[in-house]
Structures are given as C-alpha cells and as structure tokens.
Amino acid sequence: MNTASHPILVIGAGIAGVTSALEAAEAGQPVLLIEREPAIGGRVLRNHHYFPKLCPPSCGMEINTGRLERNPRIRLMVDTEVAAAQKSADGWQVTLRHKPAYVKDSCTECGDCMSACSERIPDPFNYGLTEVAAIRPYHNDAYPRRFVLERSSCIDGCQACSDACPVHAIDLNAEPWEETVDVSSVILATGWQPYPLENLGELGGGRLRDVVANVHLERMVAPSGPAQGKIVRPSDGKEPRRVAFVQCAGSRDVNHLPYCSAICCLASLKQAAYVKEQNPDAEVTIYYIDRRTPGRNEEMLQHAENSEGIRLVKGKVGKIEDDGQGGMTLRVEDVESGKILDATADLVVLATGMMPSARRESLPFDLQLDPDGFILDQWNAGLFAAGVSRRPEDVASSVRDATGAAAKAIAAAVRSA
Ligand SMILES: Cc1cc2nc3c(=O)[nH]c(=O)nc-3n(C[C@H](O)[C@H](O)[C@H](O)COP(=O)(O)OP(=O)(O)OC[C@H]3O[C@@H](n4cnc5c(N)ncnc54)[C@H](O)[C@@H]3O)c2cc1C
Secondary structure (H helix, E strand, C coil): CCCCCCCEEEECCEHHHHHHHHHHHHCCCCEEEECCCCCCEHHHHHCCCECCCCECHHHHHHHHHHHHHHCCCEEEECCEEEEEEEEECCEEEEEEEECCCCECCCCCCCCHHHHHCCCEEECHHHCCCCEEECEEECCCCCCCCCEEECHHHCCCCCCHHHHHCCCCCECCCCCCEEEEEEECCEEECCCEEECCHHHHHHHCCCCCCCEEEHHHHHHHHCCCCCCCCCCCCCCCCCCCCEEEEEEEECECCCCCECCCCCCHHHHHHHHHHHHHHHCCCCEEEEEECCCCCCHHHHHHHHHHHCCCCEEEEEEEEEEEEECCCCCEEEEEEECCCCEEEEEEECEEEEEECEEECCCCCCCCCCCCECCCCCECCECCCCEEECHHHCCCCCHHHHHHHHHHHHHHHHHHHHHHC
C-alpha cells in the first residue's frame, strides 16, 4: 500500500481517537495521537459499566493500550493541544502545544508527594463529586500511569511535594513548549461534554442536591466514586428507596439541545439496573417521551420491563421541587392517562445529553459544523470527524465510525502525497 509522506494527526484520545489511530497505524500509516488530558480513554472510562455487555470499560481500554504499546508507528502525546494550523500543499502544518511536565517520567508513583500536599481540589475525574490532593494519580486506570499536578492550585511558594519526592521527579518550574509538525490529514475525535445540570433549574438541576445527572450516577456507582460505589443521596448520604429517572432532560428541546443524544434511554436502563442490584427493594420509575433502544439493544428495554420494581411511565416531567419532607415532588404530564401527576422521589437522575466539545474558537482549523455543532468531514481539507464529535452515538458506533475515519484519512493522505 502507498503511504502518505507525513503522519496522520488524530486529535482526542477517547475511544474514537484511539481506534482511529490504531486502525490507521495497523494499516501502515504513521500517526500522531494527541490528548489534552493527562491520560487517554475519554469519557467512557468514567462509566462504571458499559452496555451492551455491561463490563467495566477499563477492560476494553486495556486491549487498546496493549495495541498502542506494540505499535511503533504511533506517537502518543498527552497534555497536548493544537495551538495553530496552516494548510500546506500536501496536508497541514500544525503547531502542538505541550503543557508543562511538572511530574517527570522518572516518577515511581510512591505517593510521598501526595502525602505531603495539603491542597485539596475537586476531582475532575469524578465530576467534582469528590476532592483529591492537587498532586495525585490522575485516576486508577490512567494510561500513561503517572502523577499529575494541578499547579494553579498550589499555595505561593509551597514546594512540599517536590521536597518529599525521593527521586526528584517534580519540577515546579516546568514550562509549556511547542513543536511544529507536518501532517497529511487530520482526524478530529474531540468527543463530548455533558449538558450542564445548572441549565435545568426547573428540574432542580444545580438547585436541589438530590437531583443529579446521569454522568454523576456512573461515578456514584463506581468503587472509586464519592461513596465507594454506594448509590446514596448527596444531601444526607442515605440510600434512596424511590429513584426517578427523567429522560430527555434538556434534550429534544429547542430551549436546550434540540437533538436526541441516542444513548440516554440505554444509559438510564443500565442505571436502573445498578439501583436494583444495590437495593432490590428500591422503586425505580423512568419517565420518558419515547423509548429509543435500537437494534439488539432492545433487550435492555425488555429486561427492564420484566423487572419487578422498575416502572416505565410515558410522561414529560415539567417541574421538580423539594417536598419539604426530605424528598422531591415531580410534576408529570402522564401522556397515557392525559392527567397531570405529582410523583415523589428520594433521588432524581436527569438523563442529560451529550454536547460536542469542539468549538471553532478552540481548534484552529476552519471547521464546518452541522446546525447542532457536530463536525462535518471536509475531504478537500483532509479533515475528518470520528465518534461523538461527528454525531451523538454509543461506543460500538463510535468505534465503527472511527475505523471509517481512519480509512478516509488514509485515502485523503495518499491522494495528496
Ligand atoms: C451517562 C452516559 C452513559 C453512557 N453509557 C454508555 C454505555 O454504557 N455504553 C456505550 O456504548 N456508550 C455509553 N455512553 C456514550 C459514550 O460515552 C460515548 O459513545 C463515548 O464517550 C464516545 O467516545 P469519543 O471518543 O467520541 O468521545 P470522548 O469520550 O468524549 O473522548 C474525546 C477525547 O478527546 C479529548 N479532547 C477533546 N478536545 C480536545 C482537544 N482540543 N485537543 C486534544 N484532545 C481533546 C478529550 O479530552 C477526550 O479524551 C454513555 C454516555 C453517557 C452520557
């Protein structure tokens, strides 16, 4: 096979970006894979289990990290973003900006720095539900494995972590640095962000402590989450008996996200099962507008329908308020009876959708976006989107999509060589 003269650049090392990089490299193309966070894996790794198999996402990611390690054609750079990009005759000239490496590769992960650090910060991996030391391992399954430092949180003049390090692996004066590279084509696999809970004040988002988002529930049920894997109410730490899932929370709504995120119905069915596993006596109600579980995923819907203690109610939740007795009241338009109901719950999970992370202002390419902000392919410019940066989808679809993006990027690169 012909190869392009320059490597393919893959931006974002979630499941889509990692897949594109591996597929292109295993087909013979050199690849630069960059990730702005300190570790790869994206948002899938924040899930406790993932459908359809309901296994921990770290298992699938381990297979991919093994493939990455074995492939000399891939150069992986974490803590890296694109600072500038210029179209060239045979691709792009791109400036990569690397964040300061405060913790060097010689770190042995002994943890002495973490014990010495007095600064606590909201843990970004747990969506701020827990606090961690400013210097710490990024998360349990992080690859590459090394400690990270949130330098902006350090107290002026403090160097307790570096003083405590027995192998002098901490450089508090590290600087960012840049390099310019020529690439043949670019795959944008920049993924998604959760729709902000605070935008859903009428549903209690950001206002009632026991109204959480679906992404929070994934962390709550994870052993490394805020209550060591127990699903509890944030307000009082008690196990909830009545749990309500509100579907399309801020989705398919012109005031919020006008589109369907494709995964929220399945995510709530999965999460309803988490609740029942922990507390078989729990009463779970899923309020939905439509039940979207395409293809073989319909089995998850059938499983929920056949489970005692899980009710599916076709109804739109319009308002959620504190009931003054330690619970919450949900004002629901019950579509089948045509009545307005007042339901109660101890914990409410809002099934919020996925918003594209990519912004024209944060990526220096002349991106073409669809009306919802998802990235469109540009064959002439050699720019291709993969995974949720292209459209809302699940992991299996993101992987298929990313394989397609690799094939398109190779074709464009070889044509322009
Ligand atoms: C509550 C919830 C539960 C879910 N559960 C499941 C499930 O059980 N099964 C399932 O199949 N799917 C599930 N999904 C969907 C799944 O999370 C997505 O399909 C998956 O995350 C898509 O991967 P991605 O690589 O496209 O994006 P992401 O996971 O978002 O990865 C994108 C990566 O790009 C990086 N990045 C972004 N911008 C830049 C930049 N400018 N420069 C460098 N790097 C950048 C990010 O840091 C990130 O690492 C769930 C979604 C939600 C909301």
